[in-house]
Amino acid sequence: MLKHYPVKRSVLVPSLLYAQDEVGYLSEEVIAEMAKRCELTELEVRNVISYYSMLTTKPRGKYNVQVCTNICCMLRGADDIYRHVSKQLGIGHKQTTADGKFSLESVECIGACSWAPAMQVNYDFHENLTPEKIDKILEEYAAKAK
Amino acid sequence: MADLVSHKDEVKVISKRFGQGAANIDRYVELGGYAALRKALAMSADDIINEVKASNLRGRGGAGFPTGMKWSFVPKQAPKPKYVLCNGDESEPGTCKDRLILEHDPHTVIEGVVVAGLSVGAKIGYIYIRGEYRYLSVIMQKAIADAYAKGYLGKNILGSGIDFDVFWHGGAGAYEVGEESALMESLEGKRGIPRIRPPFPAVVGLFGGPTIINNVETLAAVPHIINNGGQWYAELGTPKNGGTRLFCLSGHINKPGVFELPMGYNLLKMINDVGGGVWNSRKLKAVTPGGSSCPVITADECDVPMDFDSLMKIGSMLGSGGVVVLDDQTCMVKYAQRIMRFYQHESCGWCIPCREGTDWLKKSLDRFHAGAGIRKDIDNIQYLSENMLGRTFCPLGDAAALPTISIVKKYRDEFEAHLEGRPCPFEPEGAVQQLPVLAGAH
Numbered sequence: 001m002l003k004h005y006p007v008k009r010s011v012l013v014p015s016l017l018y019a020q021d022e023v024g025y026l027s028e029e030v031i032a033e034m035a036k037r038c039e040l041t042e043l044e045v046r047n048v049i050s051y052y053s054m055l056t057t058k059p060r061g062k063y064n065v066q067v068c069t070n071i072c073c074m075l076r077g078a079d080d081i082y083r084h085v086s087k088q089l090g091i092g093h094k095q096t097t098a099d100g101k102f103s104l105e106s107v108e109c110i111g112a113c114s115w116a117p118a119m120q121v122n123y124d125f126h127e128n129l130t131p132e133k134i135d136k137i138l139e140e141y142a143a144k145a146k
Numbered sequence: 147m148a149d150l151v152s153h154k155d156e157v158k159v160i161s162k163r164f165g166q167g168a169a170n171i172d173r174y175v176e177l178g179g180y181a182a183l184r185k186a187l188a189m190s191a192d193d194i195i196n197e198v199k200a201s202n203l204r205g206r207g208g209a210g211f212p213t214g215m216k217w218s219f220v221p222k223q224a225p226k227p228k229y230v231l232c233n234g235d236e237s238e239p240g241t242c243k244d245r246l247i248l249e250h251d252p253h254t255v256i257e258g259v260v261v262a263g264l265s266v267g268a269k270i271g272y273i274y275i276r277g278e279y280r281y282l283s284v285i286m287q288k289a290i291a292d293a294y295a296k297g298y299l300g301k302n303i304l305g306s307g308i309d310f311d312v313f314w315h316g317g318a319g320a321y322e323v324g325e326e327s328a329l330m331e332s333l334e335g336k337r338g339i340p341r342i343r344p345p346f347p348a349v350v351g352l353f354g355g356p357t358i359i360n361n362v363e364t365l366a367a368v369p370h371i372i373n374n375g376g377q378w379y380a381e382l383g384t385p386k387n388g389g390t391r392l393f394c395l396s397g398h399i400n401k402p403g404v405f406e407l408p409m410g411y412n413l414l415k416m417i418n419d420v421g422g423g424v425w426n427s428r429k430l431k432a433v434t435p436g437g438s439s440c441p442v443i444t445a446d447e448c449d450v451p452m453d454f455d456s457l458m459k460i461g462s463m464l465g466s467g468g469v470v471v472l473d474d475q476t477c478m479v480k481y482a483q484r485i486m487r488f489y490q491h492e493s494c495g496w497c498i499p500c501r502e503g504t505d506w507l508k509k510s511l512d513r514f515h516a517g518a519g520i521r522k523d524i525d526n527i528q529y530l531s532e533n534m535l536g537r538t539f540c541p542l543g544d545a546a547a548l549p550t551i552s553i554v555k556k557y558r559d560e561f562e563a564h565l566e567g568r569p570c571p572f573e574p575e576g577a578v579q580q581l582p583v584l585a586g587a588h
Binding site: 004005006007008009010011012013014016017038047048051052053054055069070071072074075076108109110111112113114115116120123124125127 | 148149227236237238239240241242244245276277278279280281311313315316317318319320321332333334335336337338353394395396397398402403404434438468470472476481484485488491492494
């Protein structure tokens with residue numbers, strides 16, 4: 001990837017996301033390693049991390065449920081969808097279940113406006129949601145997490 | 147992934163290969179793909195630009211700037227390498243069209259990037275895809291590798307003696323990176339903070355070199371223009387608004403979906419005919435015609451051709467093609483509040499009018515919808531918004547201000563109905579509609 005760009009630090013943002021997918025979050029070690037590879041200070045790496053909403057320095061559940069609550073989803077019942085997911089998982093915004101299987105986030109537009117209400121579990125899109133559909137989706141992920 | 151829809155009034159240009167397996171390179175070539183690249187390689191740079199100018203293609207990212215003119219600003223001689231940057235950081239609420247193009251027809255985007263590069267003498271193109279669209283990065287990665295393997299990219303493309311490289315690049319969640327100068331910062335591995343202009347990207351852009359930045363849909367239109375001629379494309383639309391557009395219908399509508407319609411298609415017809423009308427037999431109240439940053443228009447204003455100039459005339463914008471339909475049971479204060487909450491979340495904080503403006507506006511609107519607004523808040527919300535307009539580094543400040551001003555002006559009665567501790571007239575059972583987590587999180 002490095003040879004795609006004239007400067008080393010260009011790989012930083014996508015690499016951080018890939019590292020996070022591997023490790024689960026951006027740990028001290030990951031940050032130190034990325035800083036070394038991109039020839040930056042750790043502070044510079046942290047500075048970038050804090051800007052991007054998908055990057056996190058805190059551990060999360062195996063499956064991060066991101067419910068879109070932006071306008072198009074809101075108009076089609078996203079507030080209820082969010083409350084339903086929250087109730088089913090027993091956690092709130094940016095919280096993780098005790099067993100470490102799920103995290104929950106209320107997120108901004110994920111680009112599923114014409115198929116609202118929608119959510120992403122990690123990178124998978126789930127669209128035209130209903131409470132029944134959500135129960136089924138969560139059950140499937142819970143089974144996979146075992 | 148996302149469902150495809152269709153309607154008899156559609157004119158399929160960009161969407162003509164949707165659902166036909168064109169992400170596969172052999173299938174793409176079978177369906178006429180990469181013919182435009184062959185043709186463009188035999189044309190001069192000026193001929194390509196003139197063809198695009200003749201097409202009246204205007205930027206599909208939202209600003210509607212004439213594409214051919216944008217390309218012509220790139221200096222012929224430059225001390226640094228030139229770049230083409232394809233903006234696939236689609237994140238304007240209401241907009242979900244680039245996702246379909248990248249999923250169903252990734253090679254058109256690659257082809258568009260190379261043709262754009264030929265027109266200015268660039269040798270490298272980047273396709274920036276938002277982090278949430280991981281599955282599209284996977285599709286694009288394969289498409290690029292296949293294009294290299296078949297000689298459409300790399301050294302001496304199609305025996306022309308010209309080298310051209312295309313790389314994909316992933317984001318990590320940031321609306322503001324969709325703004326061109328923030329996009330370049332992000333690709334350089336930094337926080338997506340906008341740059342002051344001038345100099346414009348066409349002169350000093352990515353890595354300091356002259357750069358063409360275009361939306362996915364804009365570049366996807368380019369191969370069709372090269373194949374069929376600028377004149378042909380221009381005639382599909384209205385004067386000065388060439389071609390077709392992917393309109394993303396969403397909100398309170400019976401048949402939401404992404405439809406490709408000619409520029410200038412009537413909005414009311416789009417809602418009632420293409421979109422199957424307002425849901426639950428309710429009446430139309432308002433429309434956000436081109437993504438959340440556009441001023442809201444009332445039901446009475448909806449008999450309008452959907453092109454850049456006609457919407458400008460009625461004080462709104464065509465924007466990025468996200469048509470959000472609101473029924474008569476929608477609380478406009480809540481709608482304004484949710485839009486502002488988004489912009490407050492996405493403001494990078496680099497310049498003060500936007501950082502402070504969106505924050506105070508969010509606080510005011512939250513309080514207002516919760517039933518604790520006072521009369522002077524209404525003017526204050528408008529005053530704060532108007533003072534953000536044109537005073538920020540990038541258009542995020544304008545994007546937050548424009549819908550807010552329009553809602554206060556056009557639906558002032560709804561703000562007044564929330565006064566004096568009265569519950570929201572549309573959701574009387576719960577005056578505080580905020581998600582508790584969001585109220586605490588910011």
